[in-house]
Amino acid sequence: MAKRKKIIVIGSGFGGLSAAIRLAAAGHKVTIFEKRDHWGGRAYQYNINGFKFDGGPTVITAPHLFDELYKQAGKRREDYFQLVPLDPFYRIFNGNGEAFNYWRDIDQSVAEVERFSPQDVEGYKQFVHGTMDVFRQFYPYTEQTFPNLASFAKILPYVFRTGTWRSMYGYASQFVKDDFMRKVCSFHPLLVGGNPFDTPTIYGLIIQFEREWGIHYAKGGTGAVVNGLGQLFLDCGGQIYFNTPVEEIVIRNKRAVGVRLPDGTVEEADEIVCNSDVPFTYKHMIARSNRPAWVDVWIDNMKFSNSLVVTYFGTDKRYTDAALSHHNLLLGSGNYRKHMQEIFKGKKLPKDLSLYLHMPTRTDDSIAPPGCESFYVLSLVPHLDAGINWNEAGPAYTDHVLSHLQQEYLPDLKNHIIAQHSINPMHFRHTLNSYKGAAFSVQPNMMQSGYFRPSNKSKVFDNLYFVGAGTHPGAGVPAVIASGKIAAEMIDPAPVRQQVYQPMQFALNA
Ligand SMILES: Cc1cc2nc3c(=O)[nH]c(=O)nc-3n(C[C@H](O)[C@H](O)[C@H](O)COP(=O)(O)OP(=O)(O)OC[C@H]3O[C@@H](n4cnc5c(N)ncnc54)[C@H](O)[C@@H]3O)c2cc1C
Structure with a gap:
């Protein structure tokens, strides 16, 4: 190994954990500062009245990307968490009560x-x-x-x-x-x-x-993946401080040299990896006097993803007789193009509803108390530029979504809910520090992809790296894990890449 470096990682989402684990496994002294009280970022798992609710990602794909992390650390992923394959992948409802089973097998x-x-x-x-x-x-x-x-x-x-x-x-x-x-x-x-x-x-x-x-689905929910990766980081000798938001990245001579914590102390480091949102980091965590003016112009001209309202709810009964599956897409029957415009460019809440309904109890009893069922329903909404007052609109919108579910899919739902929690664009902005409350950070259009997407190594400051949804290659668990791999390899190219790539398994008989 080259010189043992002192590395700070800001944030413990999947991107931050991916970079931190690789660097700690390579022998560096890695410290994570995390704003929340637990690992995972968007994948934070809520525990309410005996129900476990995965806050964000539920569709787990490319498990070899996890296996690689464990292999690099000389461990086995199976010793930390278990994955089970799901099929159909999705059940997609057309708005008229009919459902398309989206299978892995193409035929x-x-x-x-x-x-x-x-x-x-x-x-x-x-x-x-x-x-x-x-x-x-x-x-x-x-x-x-x-x-x-x-x-x-x-x-x-x-x-x-x-x-x-x-x-x-x-x-x-x-x-x-x-x-x-x-x-x-x-x-x-x-x-x-x-x-x-x-x-x-x-x-x-x-x-x-x-x-x-x-x-795939992780037994115990995506929270089990998060805990498994967190444990792996600790087993590699890494250190994490929860409830510790980084307030500022300290810049000296165009070089990131440390981070300032809420109590005013400055922790110095050789390299800094930001899992905090790229636009938020540049605009709110680096002093204006330290950043060139073009950075603000660049960010001001970016387009951002939509946001989300997600309601996690637990019922005192099971809905085993409903025609639903583990992953359900409940599409609206209105004009799709107009609906998407309302979400991505609109200034008010869309009338039509396109929902994703997660029903993990279909696969895993442990996710809810006996005889109960754990759900989350996700709805696409505009980000904060729409100017919606979420303190007023949030509860009514959640009620609208639950009423829709009750009427179309889950009879008598509201009388059976015994645990409930909701998040909206304010959560993305204030809890997760996501610019404009975007749920997936920088929008994936052509001019914000590949070379044009915020890069994994800062083009402005030395020793500053970015991982996570707002950077290359993009949002989604596999992508942010890959971003951690790219950044870690830029910092220390020495460790051999642990590729656990499996050959193509699908075929089209046509
Ligand atoms: C509701 C929802 C459902 C999703 N479903 C899926 C899915 O099924 N499959 C899939 O692949 N993807 C899914 N995604 C996308 C995926 O979850 C994200 O792209 C990915 O988890 C983001 O990871 P990240 O590395 O960017 O970090 P994040 O999860 O954004 O975590 C960043 C971390 O940094 C911390 N932080 C921020 N600022 C600071 C600071 N100043 N100091 C200290 N810490 C800080 C935050 O607290 C947070 O913990 C979903 C996203 C959402 C919101």
């Missing part, structure tokens, strides 16, 4: 397309072929940076030749004609904060990311 999904829209079967197969190709083309870029514009320009001939510069919805619409099928083929950008009508199809690689490695 099974094709059979579902045949059931809903027989004329779209051939088009669906071509669409899947297209996204497989996108995956093969772009997967390597999810684990490396674009060091200069020329390296990014190399992808452009492919993007123009294949039409994958088009929006995910536009690309899907070339192949499938039915409105619901178009939604089924183009919802994935929403998982990383992108508007399907704006997000280029290069993000369609997520579709095959899921098929390649499956969708």
Whole structure:
């Protein structure tokens, strides 16, 4: 190992943990300062009246990215937490009570397309072929940076030749004609904060990311993954301070040299890794006198993802007879394009509802008290620039969502709720320090991707690195774990990469 460095990591989301574990396993002295009282950031797990509610990510894919972290530390992931595969991946409701089972196996999904829209079967197969190709083309870029514009320009001939510069919805619409099928083929950008009508199809690689490695559930919820990674960090000799927000990154001669804590002490470090949101960090954690004016102009011109209202609720009964599955997408039946515009560009709460309903008790009894059921319902809403007064609008909106669930999917729901908690854009802004309360930070459009996305090494300050959703390669658990890998390797390229990549497992019989 080269010189043992003193490294500070700000924040313990998946991106921060990924970098911190790699660097601690490589023998560096790593300290995490975390604002909240537990690990996980967006993946924080709430424990309320005996229910466990995963705060954010529930769809766990690419488990080899976790395995790599354990392997680098000489450990086994299975000794820390267990994963079970889920299939169907999603049950997608069309707004008229009918559900499409979105299976890992393509032939099974094709059979579902045949059931809903027989004329779209051939088009669906071509669409899947297209996204497989996108995956093969772009997967390597999810684990490396674009060091200069020329390296990014190399992808452009492919993007123009294949039409994958088009929006995910536009690309899907070339192949499938039915409105619901178009939604089924183009919802994935929403998982990383992108508007399907704006997000280029290069993000369609997520579709095959899921098929390649499956969708998994961690026993005990995503909280078990967070705890498993936290324990691994401690086992590697790392140190964490909870309830300790970093107030300022101390800059000397354009170099990040330490962090200032709430009690005024300054902790010095050789390198600083920010898992705090990139735009928030530049604007609120680095003194204005230390940052060049162009940084503010750059951030002021960025586009940000949507935000979310998420309500976690536990019932005193099980809904085993409902036609629902572990992961449910409950789409509205209104005008989809208009609905997305209201979410991404609007100034008020959308009338239509597009919801994700998580029902982990379907897979894991331990997540709720005996005979009870644990849920979360997620709704897409505009970020704070919309000017919505969430103190007033929040409770009424949550009630609207629960009423909708009660009427369409979970009879008599409100009479059975015995635990409840909600978050809205104010949570993202004030608890998680996310700029404008965006749930997925910087929006994934073409001009904010690859070389144009905030880089993993600061272009302004030496010894300052960024990991997490607002940086390359983007939002979502696999991406932020990859960002931690990229940043850690920039700081210490010495440790051998522990690649646990598994070969392609999916095939299309067409
Ligand atoms: C509701 C929801 C559902 C999602 N579902 C999925 C899913 O199913 N699958 C998937 O792959 N992705 C999902 N995502 C996206 C995914 O959760 C995120 O992209 C990812 O977890 C973000 O990780 P991160 O590394 O950027 O860190 P974050 O989770 O954003 O954590 C950053 C940490 O930094 C801390 N911090 C910030 N400022 C400071 C400071 N000044 N000092 C100290 N600490 C600080 C915060 O407290 C926080 O703990 C979901 C996101 C949300 C919100």
